[in-house]
Amino acid sequence: MKRVIMNGRILENGQLVDRDILIDDGVVKKIAPTIGSNGVDNVIDAHHHFVSSGLVDVHVHYRQPGQEQKETIKTGSLAAAHGGFTTVGAMPNVIPAPDSPKRLESLIQLNQSDGAVHIKQYATITTHRGGDELVDFPALKKAGAFAFSNDGNGIQKSSTMYEAMQQAAQLDMAIVEHVQDDDLTYDGVLNSGAANRLGLKEMPWVSETAQAARDIILAEATGVHYHVCHVSSKHTVNIIRAAKKAGINVTAEVTPHHLLLSDEDITEDNPNYKMNPPLRGEDDRQALIAGLLDGTIDMIATDHAPHTKEDKTGSIATASFGITGSETAFNMLYTKFVKTGIFTLDQLINWMSRRPAAVFKMAHAGSLAVGEPADIAIFDLDKPHTIVESEYRSKGKNTPFTGETVYGETVMSLVDGNVVYQNN
Template structure:
């Protein structure tokens, strides 16, 4: 099938230029100022909107199998498409966990059958994401694992992490870690400032940074590619910056919510502001922004974490950690940072597209070029739109950004040339 996107604006050398795109059989065939549409089966008028390579998210939670009341692969991937994402990497916190070749192959099959975007699947580091029994790394790589992570369960025992890194390094695979020393969290739910204001238990920054510091030393010793999930503390930024200067193969991500919010934004007991790691102070927020700008932090990832309304309709003390992010990430970041001149559009696309693809060696994602799969997102960056709960395609409605007026609404998303989301 031949499809032509006309009247789009693409980024070229950091500037928006008018271009048409010819797609044939799911592949980009031509990008020109004008493309002949006579032989096209379908013509999409982009109406001057921004035509981007499909966004990439290396950190999502799809809950299936085991917690389908929160999210399914179908609803999660639809939410990703709604946000302009065409490739996502799914964490292994499902039941059964992808900790064996059989479980991994079954989950990849589910992803392929139910997903509307490209879904890459993490394997666990240890059996069922707990304890210290390492999985069969070579077998899981052969079964299709994207990388290895225990997701929300930080590896507590140093020797377990050291041995895991050695095995992953031998296979040229990444260890992707939620850095958390459980002994230092003190069962806290908020950063110090908000915890004190709301009379709740605090989760100190040291619980993140202490384990990050341990892990970068182990990464140096093993030579593994070590990726730090959702950095929240300025102290962790400093650890990663020093590690990179020392030549250690460390990369890192930051979430939209840690860039957009601080613990000062938590005015009341509202669990839509409860995530792990928690929102930190204004100085941490600034350090994360500076870390992105100077290359210490490589990319932005949503940590899309849907929960039911019943679960989130509790106090911060008892509600589960996590907020959704797939459907609000681009528009919120574009509005708060690009429209205000803090970031350029080219920088934002670099952090949400090019860098994830480069860091994780995704050869068929991360660019809008001839010969590449037609994974494309079209965004309306000129007109305002309100983020409304009724528009969410995720089962999870737990976002603090509902009600925000933004630019950058997704008009259309195409995966391998097929339209998988279209604004009504």
């Protein structure tokens, strides 16, 4: 099928310019000021909205198999498309975990059959995503692993991480780590400020930073590409900055919620503010912003973590960790950072599309260019829109951003030239 997106605005050299886009057989064939509709099967009028490369999120949780009451591959990927994402990396904390070639291949097939967007699948670092028995790294790479992670849990034993990094380095594969020293969390749930106000247990920042420091030293020793998930502390930012200056192959991500919120925003015992790592202080939030701007932090990733209503009912002390993010990430960040002049639109698209694709060597993602797959998102940057729960495609409604009025609503998402999301 030939289709043309007309009357769109795309980014060129950091500026929005009027362009039409011709798509043929799922591939971008031409980008020009005017293309016309002769010989075209379908015309999409973008109404002068922003037309972007599809967003790329390297950190989502789809819960299937094993916890389909929270999310499925279908609902999670539809939520991604609703948010303008066309490529995602699915974490391996499902039941059973993809810790063998057979399990990984089965999950990849399910991703392909049920997914509305491109889904890259992580394999685990250890069997059953716990303990210290390493997986068969070469076999899992051959089976299609995107990268290796035990996300949801940090690797507690140093020798286990060291040996995992050695094997991953030999295969030119990334180790993607939830940095958390369990001995230093003290079963905490919040940063010190909010914990003290609400009378709940504190999870100290050192639980994150201490393990990040250990892993960075091991990454230097092995040469592996080491990626730090959801950085939350200014101390971790400082360590990553020093590591990059030293030439260590480390990259990092930050979540929208850690950029948008601090523990000062937690004024009541509301489980929708419970995530791991927890929201830190305002000085930490500012350090995360500075880290993005100076290149210490490479990208934004949602850590989309859907839960049932029951999981997030009651007290922060007992509720599950995690909030959703796929459907609110772009519009919240555009509204709070681009509209206010803190980020440029080009920077935001770099952190949410081009940079994650480049860091993880995704050859055909994060680019709106002739010859590339037509993975495209169209956003309305001009009209205010209120986020309402009824519009979520995700099964998870657990986010504090419901009710926010935002700009940057997703109008349409296309994957390989096919419309996978269109607003009403």
